[in-house]
Amino acid sequence: MSEAITSGREKGVLEAEGPPVGELHAPLRDLVVDRLRANILSGRYKSGERLVEDRLAEDFKVSRNPVREAIRALAAEGLVAVTPRRGATVAGFSTAETREMIEVRATLEAMNARLAARRRDPGMIATLMNCLNEGQQRAGEGDPAELVRLNAHFHDLLAAAGHNRILGDLMRKLRERTNLVFAPRSANGAAQTWEEHRAILEAVIVGDEELAALLASRHVLQAGERHLEATEAAAGGEAGPMASAVMLEAAETPSP
Amino acid sequence: MSEAITSGREKGVLEAEGPPVGELHAPLRDLVVDRLRANILSGRYKSGERLVEDRLAEDFKVSRNPVREAIRALAAEGLVAVTPRRGATVAGFSTAETREMIEVRATLEAMNARLAARRRDPGMIATLMNCLNEGQQRAGEGDPAELVRLNAHFHDLLAAAGHNRILGDLMRKLRERTNLVFAPRSANGAAQTWEEHRAILEAVIVGDEELAALLASRHVLQAGERHLEATEAAAGGEAGPMASAVMLEAAETPSP
DNA sequence: ACGGCCTATCTTGTATACAAGATGTCGAGG
DNA sequence: CCTCGACATCTTGTATACAAGATAGGCCGT
Numbered sequence: 001m002s003e004a005i006t007s008g009r010e011k012g013v014l015e016a017e018g019p020p021v022g023e024l025h026a027p028l029r030d031l032v033v034d035r036l037r038a039n040i041l042s043g044r045y046k047s048g049e050r051l052v053e054d055r056l057a058e059d060f061k062v063s064r065n066p067v068r069e070a071i072r073a074l075a076a077e078g079l080v081a082v083t084p085r086r087g088a089t090v091a092g093f094s095t096a097e098t099r100e101m102i103e104v105r106a107t108l109e110a111m112n113a114r115l116a117a118r119r120r121d122p123g124m125i126a127t128l129m130n131c132l133n134e135g136q137q138r139a140g141e142g143d144p145a146e147l148v149r150l151n152a153h154f155h156d157l158l159a160a161a162g163h164n165r166i167l168g169d170l171m172r173k174l175r176e177r178t179n180l181v182f183a184p185r186s187a188n189g190a191a192q193t194w195e196e197h198r199a200i201l202e203a204v205i206v207g208d209e210e211l212a213a214l215l216a217s218r219h220v221l222q223a224g225e226r227h228l229e230a231t232e233a234a235a236g237g238e239a240g241p242m243a244s245a246v247m248l249e250a251a252e253t254p255s256p
Numbered sequence: 257m258s259e260a261i262t263s264g265r266e267k268g269v270l271e272a273e274g275p276p277v278g279e280l281h282a283p284l285r286d287l288v289v290d291r292l293r294a295n296i297l298s299g300r301y302k303s304g305e306r307l308v309e310d311r312l313a314e315d316f317k318v319s320r321n322p323v324r325e326a327i328r329a330l331a332a333e334g335l336v337a338v339t340p341r342r343g344a345t346v347a348g349f350s351t352a353e354t355r356e357m358i359e360v361r362a363t364l365e366a367m368n369a370r371l372a373a374r375r376r377d378p379g380m381i382a383t384l385m386n387c388l389n390e391g392q393q394r395a396g397e398g399d400p401a402e403l404v405r406l407n408a409h410f411h412d413l414l415a416a417a418g419h420n421r422i423l424g425d426l427m428r429k430l431r432e433r434t435n436l437v438f439a440p441r442s443a444n445g446a447a448q449t450w451e452e453h454r455a456i457l458e459a460v461i462v463g464d465e466e467l468a469a470l471l472a473s474r475h476v477l478q479a480g481e482r483h484l485e486a487t488e489a490a491a492g493g494e495a496g497p498m499a500s501a502v503m504l505e506a507a508e509t510p511s512p
Numbered sequence: 513a514c515g516g517c518c519t520a521t522c523t524t525g526t527a528t529a530c531a532a533g534a535t536g537t538c539g540a541g542g
Numbered sequence: 543c544c545t546c547g548a549c550a551t552c553t554t555g556t557a558t559a560c561a562a563g564a565t566a567g568g569c570c571g572t
Binding site: 052053054064068084085086087 | 522523524525
């Protein structure tokens with residue numbers, strides 16, 4: 001795969017192609033951001049890997065400036081960590097940080113599901129149903145990258161249904177960060193994931209705010225649990241044995 | 257006030273002063289970020305005002321590069337808005353966006369208060385008490401800038417008491433954004449604000465998670481209400497008359 | 513052989529230069 | 543009088559150059 005970024009505007013022999021008419025070309029910085037983010041989220045760049053400006057600039061065939069800005073943009077999103085004079089690396093998270101992110105995500109997803117159930121909108125729901133069907137269909141087939149994409153899409157649609165863009169942005173950034181942590185074993189439990197999606201959507205459809213919030217919260221917390229159990233099993237219990245249960249309890253919304 | 261940023265390392269006649277020993281000098285970018293943020297939050301730069309790179313570079317006596325990066329960092333925090341080839345302006349928010357931010361903040365502050373009440377920590381509580389006393393004392397005196405600082409400090413301490421840094425970061429960024437909106441009439445209701453702080457802290461101290469969460473949520477929502485009422489009164493009802501009540505209901509955690 | 517310094521090299525930080533997009537102005541033509 | 547368009551100007555986007563901090567390997571002394 002060629003990594004070069006060109007903004008689609010090479011010097012053609014016959015000047016027939018200005019910048020795509022009506023479609024403003026994005027600054028290189030933004031293109032680089034997209035590429036870097038994609039490479040990080042896809043696992044092509046692994047956690048802890050150094051991101052050397054010069055090398056990336058060469059890879060992408062641009063100067064260091066857009067690369068610098070892209071790196072800092074991703075740092076603001078929490079996908080890369082940069083230390084003042086030592087450069088940037090793909091972010092990695094401790095189990096404590098992971099737990100914290102999961103706690104917050106659970107709360108935000110619960111809030112959003114509540115809003116989606118309250119403001120339910122036929123158009124949105126139809127779109128969500130389509131996404132859900134496709135997801136459940138492909139859950140068995142494999143192709144991790146496609147499943148990750150569909151999962152992100154479902155959550156984005158649900159965020160749109162909540163009609164709170166501030167909330168949606170926060171959820172997306174947090175989701176990307178946790179996905180980065182989960183990436184190594186992301187294929188786990190796709191079927192269960194989509195079963196949970198189905199349950200959330202049903203609660204939203206019937207307008208049961210309480211249930212939608214509870215299910216959305218658990219959806220996140222259980223994914224976190226599965227991950228922590230897996231890593232604890234692999235690493236031999238670096239945290240307490242029931243850390244996941246503690247986590248679940250921590251963010252649960254109080255029940256009536 | 258001289259706006260120049262120097263990193264404290266001028267060419268002295270007698271080379272007696274390297275970079276302050278043991279204290280790594282921050283990159284200019286970070287210094288510029290701090291200055292810009294301070295100028296924005298203090299209202300020195302008003303919402304909508306253009307941030308021209310050249311002018312800022314001259315003001316701060318640095319090149320455009322650190323300024324560019326600083327602007328983008330603040331854009332990531334949501335304090336400035338940048339349009340691809342048209343430059344950056346100090347962010348401004350519609351009433352809809354403001355409402356959304358308030359909703360999310362209310363939820364996050366509620367979650368944090370719950371965590372602080374659960375994990376209550378004597379040291380933290382003592383520090384919070386000090387801050388509270390100082391705040392209540394100065395609430396009558398005026399000096400808006402000092403009150404804003406103390407308010408930020410109280411919320412930061414409460415965030416620390418919640419022991420979730422991810423959550424704390426999100427709350428701080430959101431608080432800055434809402435403060436930017438509220439800035440024009442921020443002096444309003446300082447006494448009430450600190451009375452609410454007191455109530456929240458009391459709930460945290462006795463470990464009543466439910467009450468702490470409820471009070472924290474209301475603290476944010478009521479501040480939002482006060483603001484929206486004020487602007488609606490000033491602008492002649494641009495949104496529905498009971499928008500603030502709707503907002504309050506929107507994020508309230510369900511009661512048992 | 514070991515520890516510490518010193519230099520060679522790599523990488524980031526900052527400045528400057530140039531290219532190209534956006535905006536505002538003024539005049540010609542209707 | 544108004545509109546359209548070419549030009550002048552302002553501002554951002556990108557590249558390159560140089561300065562300075564960080565790192566690693568080797569050399570010297572003991």
